[in-house]
Structure formats: structure tokens, C-alpha cells
Amino acid sequence: MEARSPAGPPAPLLSRPESLLTARELTERLKAEALRLGFDLVGVAQARPLDQAFYREWLAAGHAAELGYMRERIDERLDPAQVVPNARSVVVVAMNYYRGDAQIEGALRIARYARGRDYHLFMRRKVRKLRNRMLALAPGARVHPSIDTSPVAEKVWAELAGLGGVGHNGLLITQRFGSWVLLGTLITDVELAYDAPHPHRCGACRACLPACPTGALLGEGRLDARRCVANWTIETRAELPEPLRAAASELHFGCDRCQEACPWNRAAVETARADFSPLPVVKLRCSELLKMSADELAPLLVGSPLKRPGISGFRRNAVLGLAAQGDAEARETCAALAGDGDAVVRETAKWVGERLGGVR
Numbered sequence: 001m002e003a004r005s006p007a008g009p010p011a012p013l014l015s016r017p018e019s020l021l022t023a024r025e026l027t028e029r030l031k032a033e034a035l036r037l038g039f040d041l042v043g044v045a046q047a048r049p050l051d052q053a054f055y056r057e058w059l060a061a062g063h064a065a066e067l068g069y070m071r072e073r074i075d076e077r078l079d080p081a082q083v084v085p086n087a088r089s090v091v092v093v094a095m096n097y098y099r100g101d102a103q104i105e106g107a108l109r110i111a112r113y114a115r116g117r118d119y120h121l122f123m124r125r126k127v128r129k130l131r132n133r134m135l136a137l138a139p140g141a142r143v144h145p146s147i148d149t150s151p152v153a154e155k156v157w158a159e160l161a162g163l164g165g166v167g168h169n170g171l172l173i174t175q176r177f178g179s180w181v182l183l184g185t186l187i188t189d190v191e192l193a194y195d196a197p198h199p200h201r202c203g204a205c206r207a208c209l210p211a212c213p214t215g216a217l218l219g220e221g222r223l224d225a226r227r228c229v230a231n232w233t234i235e236t237r238a239e240l241p242e243p244l245r246a247a248a249s250e251l252h253f254g255c256d257r258c259q260e261a262c263p264w265n266r267a268a269v270e271t272a273r274a275d276f277s278p279l280p281v282v283k284l285r286c287s288e289l290l291k292m293s294a295d296e297l298a299p300l301l302v303g304s305p306l307k308r309p310g311i312s313g314f315r316r317n318a319v320l321g322l323a324a325q326g327d328a329e330a331r332e333t334c335a336a337l338a339g340d341g342d343a344v345v346r347e348t349a350k351w352v353g354e355r356l357g358g359v360r
Contacts, residue, residue: 026137027193033133035094037126040181040271041174042193047080047087049189050156058222062203063226066141067235077151080187083143089194090156091186092161093130094172096125097276098180098268106285106325108318111230111254112180114305118277119182121303134188144187154183162195169208169258171220172287173201178265201264211261213247230255233320234305239315239344240320240359245351249323252286253306263338279304286321287333312342319348323355 019031027044034042064070097113113119123281125147134143146152155172159165164174164181171179209217216227216354225231229247232240233254240248251257259265281289281300289297294311301307306314319337322330334353338348 010106019284021137022229023143023191024193026190029137030134031089031194034091034345035129037129038095039093039126039184040177041163043158043163044248045090045092045157045160045162045197047084047090047192049079049081049154052078054221055153061224062226062300063218063222063224064229065231066338067225067231072301073151076218077153082153083152084142084187084189086137086142086189087187088340089188089190089192091134091188091192092158092163092175093127093184093186094158094177094181095119095184095273096175096177096180096269096271097182099270099275099276099278101269101278104283104285106287106321106327107283108252108289108306108321109250109307110252110282111256112185112276113182114234114254115278115282117279117303118181118305119275120149121146122275123182123184124149133184134190136271138188139189141188141190143190144173145184146187147184148182150279152187154236157185158183158198158292159213160197162198165198165200166210166221167202167219167262167264168206168219168221169212169262171259173264175201177244177266177269178267179259179262180268181259207261207263208258210269211254211257213251213257214244218256228255233317234308234337235312237310237344239316239347243350247322248317249352249355252321253326254316285329286318286325287329290315290320290322290333292339312344315342315345316348319345319352322349323352340343 008197031042068221114314129146132145153167158172165171167173173179202303214227214229216224229244229251232244233248337349
């Protein structure tokens with residue numbers, strides 16, 4: 001069973017020479033260290049090759065869209081022994097990121113995970129510290145840490161490690177924190193004590209599927225990235241396809257709609273971590289952001305997930321946000337962008353301006 005954050009500090013474990021630790025004792029020490037580092041859940045799965053059929057069929061159907069990295073290093077993604085020779089265990093950690101902060105009227109509408117600091121920055125440090133602790137407990141071990149940057153099927157391993165079940169929307173759903181969690185993994189050649197896999201608990205519920213504004217959710221954990229507004233607003237810098245622009249004018253960076261519809265998220269637990277507090281940039285109105293030059297915007301995006309699509313993609317998203325802002329200032333901003341040096345921004349401003357009725 002996965003370890004959870006205790007009410008107080010973890011109870012000290014009895015001293016024992018580290019060279020004599022059993023798999024269970026080593027696992028308990030690692031889990032205690034993970035909780036001490038600030039992770040909310042931690043579990044361990046036995047490393048083994050994963051079934052390839054589901055993933056390869058998903059790729060063959062074109063559902064990865066232009067996400068080329070999803071087609072790379074597939075063998076490593078599906079077999080931890082390709083990442084760490086003789087891999088025996090996969091340690092999975094999860095951190096709750098939910099905050100209920102209301103978004104500012106006229107500001108970008110941003111998925112909750114992206115409103116604060118880039119989680120890669122601080123979670124990576126914590127996972128590496130956990131790796132160092134493991135190396136101290138098991139000298140000579142091989143340990144590969146990852147935070148969403150290596151070919152690792154994190155959600156599958158989280159399910160096998162007992163942290164939660166993968167829902168129809170493809171997200172990991174934990175019993176305590178719902179799907180508002182971020183994941184990290186450690187693949188190692190050390191044998192640990194394994195947790196029981198988590199059962200699927202969606203049952204007959206399909207609330208997430210109709211909640212998707214563009215019909216990108218296909219059920220049974222499958223997502224068609226070609227229709228996903230989160231994919232387009234985060235991973236691309238091009239003009240958005242016409243059929244997706246209406247949704248992107250309401251959801252400017254990522255999308256939480258399926259999570260908001262999920263019954264497991266009704267009793268969301270708010271995190272007190274300052275890292276997830278909204279950054280100043282998410283409190284500025286879209287019209288304010290678009291009056292800034294690239295040199296003025298760049299410092300605001302340092303340490304933020306919002307820099308993922310680059311300055312051009314960020315400005316494109318802000319232009320789409322003018323459609324939701326919808327006031328005279330928004331129309332005037334669209335008109336001012338007619339001569340912008342960025343072709344994507346110009347075209348997007350034209351599309352939004354037509355829907356706002358032009359400057360009055």
C-alpha cells in the first residue's frame with residue numbers, strides 16, 4: 001500500500017546497518033524520505049515490460065498528433081530494463097498541486113498546474129535528493145530519476161505502484177487527491193517491497209468524456225491530441241485550426257474541464273505549497289500582456305510553464321484570450337495587432353477581431 005503524508009513527522013526507524021537492510025526495510029526508509037521531501041504519495045511497483053499493444057495502436061491511429069517525442073524511444077518507454085539494465089523496481093512519487101484560486105477577469109485562463117512555478121524545477125530536485133538517499137542506502141545501485149522528461153510511462157507505473165487508477169480521461173486518479181497530482185519516478189536495479197496495483201474505480205461513470213470541449217477524449221484512457229486544446233495551446237506555436245479556436249478562446253493554456261467534471265475531484269484537497277501559488281503574470285489582463293514587447297514579456301515567464309510555447313505561442317494564446325475579455329479594450333488591442341511582426345499573432349488577432357465586431 002502506498003505511503004501517505006502523515007499527520008506529523010514520520011516516526012524514526014530503528015537503526016540497522018544499511019548493508020543488512022531487507023527489501024522491506026529499505027522500502028520503508030525510502031518512503032519515509034519521500035514524504036519528508038514533500039511528496040504526498042509514494043509507492044513501488046515491480047519493474048517489468050509493459051504491454052505494447054495499447055500504446056502502439058494509439059500511435060498508429062495518429063492520436064499523438066505532432067508530438068514527435070511520443071514516437072521516440074518506445075522500447076525504453078515500455079520496458080524499464082531498457083533504461084536501467086536489470087531493472088527490478090519502479091518507485092513512483094506524487095505531489096498534490098490543487099489550489100482553488102479564482103482567475104482574474106480578462107486574464108489568461110490557465111490550467112491549475114501551470115499557474116505557479118514550473119513543477120519540473122522543484123520536483124526534479126526532490127526526486128534527485130531521493131535518488132541520492134537511495135544510493136546512500138544501497139551503494140552501487142543504479143537509479144534513474146525522472147520528472148516527465150524521460151521515456152517513462154509514469155501513469156501506468158503509478159497505477160501498478162498502488163497510487164491510483166488511470167481514468168477514462170487518461171489521467172491518474174488517486175483516492176485522496178483525485179487527479180490533481182504530478183508524478184515522478186525512480187527506476188532502479190534494487191529489489192524493493194512492492195505495493196499492490198490500484199484498482200480501476202471509474203465504473204460506469206463517463207462524466208469526463210462529454211466535459212471535453214473538443215471531443216478529444218475517447219475513453220479507456222485514450223486522448224486524440226489532434227483535437228486537444230491543451231496540446232495546441234501548450235505544445236505548438238502555429239496558428240490553431242479553425243475548429244479549435246473557439247475552445248481556445250475560453251481555455252488559453254491547458255484545460256481542466258475533464259478534471260472539474262470528475263466525481264473524485266469534488267472534495268479536492270488544497271495544497272499549501274508556495275510553489276503552486278499563482279505567479280504575477282497570470283494576474284495580468286490579456287490586453288496588458290499584449291502591450292508588452294517580447295523583451296518585457298520574457299522575464300515574466302522565467303520559471304513558469306507558460307514559456308513552453310515560446311513568446312510567439314504565449315502571445316497567440318493571449319490574443320485568443322481577448323475573445324473572452326470581450327470589451328472595448330480587447331477590440332482596440334486586436335486592431336493594434338493588425339500590423340504585428342508575428343504572422344501567427346496577426347492572423348489570430350484578425351480572427352478574434354472579427355468575432356468581437358472590430359473597434360467601436
